[in-house]
Amino acid sequence: MGEASVKTLETRTDLSSPPVTEVEARPGGQRTLVSRLRSPRRPRIWFEVLLIAVSYWTYSLIRNAVPEQKAVALANADWLWGVERSLGIAVEQSVNHAIDSVTWLIVGMNYYYATLHFVVTIGVLVWMYRFHPGRYAATRLVLFATTGVALVGYYLYPLAPPRLMNGQQFIDTVLKHHTWGSMASGNLKQMSNQYAAMPSMHIGWSLWCGLTIFAVASAPWARILGLLYPTATLVVIVATANHFWLDAVGGMLCLAFGFAVSRAWFGSLPHRLPRHPEPAGPHPATELLNRFRR
Numbered sequence: 483m484g485e486a487s488v489k490t491l492e493t494r495t496d497l498s499s500p501p502v503t504e505v506e507a508r509p510g511g512q513r514t515l516v517s518r519l520r521s522p523r524r525p526r527i528w529f530e531v532l533l534i535a536v537s538y539w540t541y542s543l544i545r546n547a548v549p550e551q552k553a554v555a556l557a558n559a560d561w562l563w564g565v566e567r568s569l570g571i572a573v574e575q576s577v578n579h580a581i582d583s584v585t586w587l588i589v590g591m592n593y594y595y596a597t598l599h600f601v602v603t604i605g606v607l608v609w610m611y612r613f614h615p616g617r618y619a620a621t622r623l624v625l626f627a628t629t630g631v632a633l634v635g636y637y638l639y640p641l642a643p644p645r646l647m648n649g650q651q652f653i654d655t656v657l658k659h660h661t662w663g664s665m666a667s668g669n670l671k672q673m674s675n676q677y678a679a680m681p682s683m684h685i686g687w688s689l690w691c692g693l694t695i696f697a698v699a700s701a702p703w704a705r706i707l708g709l710l711y712p713t714a715t716l717v718v719i720v721a722t723a724n725h726f727w728l729d730a731v732g733g734m735l736c737l738a739f740g741f742a743v744s745r746a747w748f749g750s751l752p753h754r755l756p757r758h759p760e761p762a763g764p765h766p767a768t769e770l771l772n773r774f775r776r
Contacts, residue, residue, distance in 0.1 A: 527611070530607075530611060530622075534604075534607070537626060537629075541629055544633050545633060545636055545675055545678055551640045552642075552677065554640050555640040555641055555642040555677035556642045556646070556647065556648060558639060558640065558641045558642070558680075559641055559642040559643075559644070559646075559647050559679075559726075560647070562641065562680075562726055562728055563644075563647070563650070563726070565728070566726060566727060566728060571727055574644055574652075574720050574723070574726060574727065575644070575650065575651065577717075577720050577721050578644070578652055578653055578655075578720070578721055578722075578723045579653065581721040582653050582655055582658070582721070585659065588655050588659060588721065588722070589659050589661055591655070591717075591718045591721055591722055592655055592656055592659060592722060593661060594714075594715075594718050595684070595718050595719065595722050595724065596661075598688075598715075599683075599684050599687060599688070599715075602688070602711065603625070603687050603688075603690070603691055606690075606691045606694055606695065607621075607622065607625075610622075610694065610698070613757075614698055614757050615757075615758060615759060616755050616756040616757050616758045616759040617698065617752045617753060617755045617757065619748075620744045620747075620748045620751075620752035620755055621694055621744075621752040623740070623743065623744040623747060623748070624690060624740040624741050624743070624744045624752060625687070625690055625740065626740075627740035627743040627744065628683075628686050628687075628690060628737045628739065628740030629683065629686070629687075629736075629740075631736050631739050631740070632681050632683050632686060632733070632736045635680055635681045635732060635736070636675070636678040636680075639680050640677045640678070641677060641678070641679040641680040641729070642677050642679065643676070643679040643724045643725060643726075644723040644724070644725070644726060645722075645723035645724065646676060646677075652723040653723060654723060655721070655722045655723065656722070679724070679725055679726070680728075680729050680732050681729060681731075681732025681733040681735065681736050682725045682729040682730050682732060682733040683733060683736075684715055684718075684719050684724075684725070684733070685712065685715060685716060685719065685729070685730040685733030685734060686733035686734070686736045686737050686740075688711055688712040688715035689733065689734060690737055690740070691708070691711055691712070692708040692709055692710075692711045692712040693708070693737075694708070694752070694753075695707070695708030695711075696708040696709055697751075697752070697753035698753050716730055
């Protein structure tokens with residue numbers, strides 16, 4: 483009977499307490515550091531504000547530090563303009579002159595170019611942070627990767643915007659109408675690299691905003707506005723003679739790269755991730771800081 487009791491006790495022990503392996507006993511179970519870093523988690527406001535501020539400062543610093551190779555940039559602009567002519571899409575000058583003839587419209591576009599590029603992008607980031615925290619990190623990564631690869635384009639392919647071309651009679655609408663529609667015109671032109679037109683981040687960022695809104699928003703009117711925003715931006719950058727059509731294509735390719743990077747890291751496109759992240763414990767970076775404090 484004693485032997486039977488021992489066997490019964492062993493059986494109960496096996497059923498109620500399965501063996502714990504060394505890997506499972508570690509904090510976070512079987513998940514590696516990389517898998518924990520890739521897990522969507524609720525963002526922290528102070529970290530996001532700091533990250534975005536530092537990232538934009540770094541982007542501006544690098545972009546404006548790229549040598550302004552005027553001769554090369556003008557030659558590239560002439561070449562690109564010739565390519566568009568051969569393709570039959572070189573209508574930028576016609577659009578520029580036609581819209582410039584409507585003063586209230588072109589002035590509005592100048593201010594659109596100067597402001598919405600930042601306002602709408604930040605607004606979408608805040609919206610995703612507040613209402614879609616589980617998708618926020620992946621969406622932010624798309625934006626950061628898009629912007630990062632654009633810097634490579636600025637360095638490898640300096641390009642003058644149409645308004646700075648020689649002999650093509652494009653109108654610099656900011657100078658003509660005395661508005662502050664561009665950091666690269668008027669008194670502010672010394673603060674920005676004027677020969678970083680390829681790729682167009684006005685298109686890259688506006689299309690990021692539009693696709694994010696379209697994929698995540700539930701209201702039909704919001705999704706429609708999401709698609710209209712990059713479309714309107716395309717008209718604006720051409721009408722103000724700040725970009726060629728093909729600059730917009732460059733911005734789209736950069737955005738495609740951004741989505742590819744985000745999908746490779748998180749294993750899914752941003753809108754397919756859970757709206758709210760599951761509890762994932764402390765961030766690995768926080769754990770590392772705590773270890774140093776000890």
